[in-house]
Each structure stands twice: as C-alpha cells, then as structure tokens.
Amino acid sequence: MTETIIRTEGLVKKFGPFTALNGIDLEVKKGQVLALLGDNGAGKSTLIRILSGVHKPTSGKIFVEGKEVSFNSPRDASEAGIGTVYQDLAINPLMSVTRNFFMGRELYKGPRPFGLLDMKTMDEIAHAEMVKIGIDVSDPRQAVGTMSGGQRQTLAIARAIYFGAKVLILDEPTSALGQKQQMGVLKTMMKVRAQGDIAIIFITHNEIHSQLVADSFTFLALGEVIGRGGKDELEHDEIRRLMAGGAEISDLAKELAAVSVG
Numbered sequence: 459m460t461e462t463i464i465r466t467e468g469l470v471k472k473f474g475p476f477t478a479l480n481g482i483d484l485e486v487k488k489g490q491v492l493a494l495l496g497d498n499g500a501g502k503s504t505l506i507r508i509l510s511g512v513h514k515p516t517s518g519k520i521f522v523e524g525k526e527v528s529f530n531s532p533r534d535a536s537e538a539g540i541g542t543v544y545q546d547l548a549i550n551p552l553m554s555v556t557r558n559f560f561m562g563r564e565l566y567k568g569p570r571p572f573g574l575l576d577m578k579t580m581d582e583i584a585h586a587e588m589v590k591i592g593i594d595v596s597d598p599r600q601a602v603g604t605m606s607g608g609q610r611q612t613l614a615i616a617r618a619i620y621f622g623a624k625v626l627i628l629d630e631p632t633s634a635l636g637q638k639q640q641m642g643v644l645k646t647m648m649k650v651r652a653q654g655d656i657a658i659i660f661i662t663h664n665e666i667h668s669q670l671v672a673d674s675f676t677f678l679a680l681g682e683v684i685g686r687g688g689k690d691e692l693e694h695d696e697i698r699r700l701m702a703g704g705a706e707i708s709d710l711a712k713e714l715a716a717v718s719v720g
C-alpha cells in the first residue's frame with residue numbers, strides 16, 4: 459500500500475479579517491505527484507508557506523508520516539522533511555555547483571573550526587546526486603551562472619533531496635523557463651517520482667504540465683478546494699473548468715463577448 463507522507467486537515471489562514479485559506483485538506487503519498495492548481499490569489503503560495511514553516515496556520519493540522527507537526531520556522535519544516543524549492547531558488551550564480559549544493563552545510567576534513575573544506579568529497583556528492591535525477595554536470599566546480607535555468611532547478615531539487623526532503627514542494631518551477639527547459643524540469647520531477655520514496659507537491663498554472671506529471675490534482679479558488687481527483691478520474695474538460703476557478707468556459711466566452719459588444 460502506498461503510504462501517505464503529508465496530510466493536512468482543515469487548514470485555515472486569516473490575514474486580519476481576510477480569509478486566505480478556508481479549511482484545506484490535502485494528502486500526498488510516497489512516489490506521487492500532487493498538482494496544486496488555481497488562479498492568482500487562490501491561496502497556493504499561502505498554503506505552501508504554511509507547509510514550509512513561513513506562516514503559522516490560524517487553525518488546522520499538519521501531519522508528516524502520520525505524526526502531527528507544528529512549525530515555528532522554515533528550519534523546523536526542513537527538519538521534518540519538507541523541502542521547498544522556491545522560484546528564486548536561493549542560488550548564487552557566482553559560486554560553484556558544489557558550493558551552492560552544500561551552502562551552509564559544508565563538509566570538513568578534520569575538526570572544525572580549523573578543518574579544511576573537503577572539496578573533493580563535496581564535488582563527488584554534488585555530481586552523483588545530480589546524475590541521479592538526470593543532469594550530468596561535467597564539472598561541479600563550474601559556476602552556477604554557466605548553467606541553464608532548468609539545470610538550476612535540478613540543482614535546487616537535488617540539494618533538497620540530499621538534505622533529507624521526504625516532501626518536495628515546487629512552487630511554479632517551470633513558469634520562468636523556455637519550452638525545452640520546462641521539459642527538463644518535468645523529467646527531473648519524474649526521476650524523483652520514480653525513486654518512489656518522496657512525495658511531490660507541484661504548484662503550477664500550466665494544466666498541460668500538470669497532466670504530464672501529476673498522479674492527482676487539487677484545485678484551489680479563493681482559499682477553498684473546489685475540486686480534486688486522481689489522474690484517471692478527471693476529464694480534460696473538467697480540469698480546464700476547475701482551472702478557470704470553476705467557471706464554465708461557455709460563461710467566460712459570453713463575458714468576453716459582452717466586453718467586445720459593450
């Protein structure tokens with residue numbers, strides 16, 4: 459049986475009088491990709507910030523591997539196995555692949571504070587971890603600035619996994635990339651999925667990308683779940699309708715027609 463890694467129950471987030479999330483339940487299993495979809499302002503980032511320890515929920519619960527957790531900081535979430543890859547990636551283009559991979563968690567030869575950085579081991583690990591998910595950087599000592607946007611995403615993903623992520627959260631990892639690189643990132647996701655022990659939450663505006671990689675879908679609109687289902691349960695048209703915030707495409711077409719008349 460596939461195991462649930464992360465589950466939320468009734469998550470609510472209020473910002474003053476404004477309710478950004480209103481009772482969100484979701485669940486992701488090992489080796490599965492959950493696509494989290496929804497229009498601008500639906501609450502996707504707010505939900506991710508709660509799962510990654512940036513915001514505290516106003517109410518509701520989070521369970522990691524069946525145990526209830528409570529995060530006071532991003533570090534707490536990371537220690538519980540939640541690895542979040544943000545759009546800005548927290549990557550320094552002037553530093554090497556290896557130095558970015560280990561940033562703040564370097565390996566030393568000999569006792570600190572006098573030990574020297576163990577560059578050889580770090581280079582080997584960074585290289586091997588990236589190969590595992592599909593990128594063979596010829597030289598991990600090269601500056602990240604020489605890598606494509608898609609390769610940088612892969613670096614950030616490999617780093618999160620190496621440092622213990624059981625849940626990988628990707629916030630619009632394909633949105634700033636060209637077509638070819640978008641496919642590269644989707645391939646990376648499929649490699650991680652194939653490892654079988656990690657759950658992925660994939661936030662996207664792109665329904666085609668979500669259909670290429672997701673096992674299940676959760677649609678948010680104005681802070682609520684307006685639809686969900688497995689890949690075999692949802693028809694393409696239903697996905698499009700939910701992507702549009704639950705509106706019928708025909709109604710949207712009428713609205714557009716009214717604008718051009720008025």
Ligand SMILES: Nc1ncnc2c1ncn2[C@@H]1O[C@H](COP(=O)(O)OP(=O)(O)OP(=O)(O)O)[C@@H](O)[C@H]1O
Pocket residue numbers: 473476478496497498499500501502503504505
């Ligand atoms: N710190 C905050 N204070 C007040 N309101 C906020 C805050 N963060 C988010 N919101 C509001 O919560 C709602 C959900 O925002 P959120 O950023 O989670 O949406 P999103 O689904 O990520 O949208 P997008 O697709 O544009 O990234 C929005 O109406 C937003 O204005």
Ligand SMILES: [Mg+2]
Pocket residue numbers: 502503504
């Ligand atoms: Mg967002």
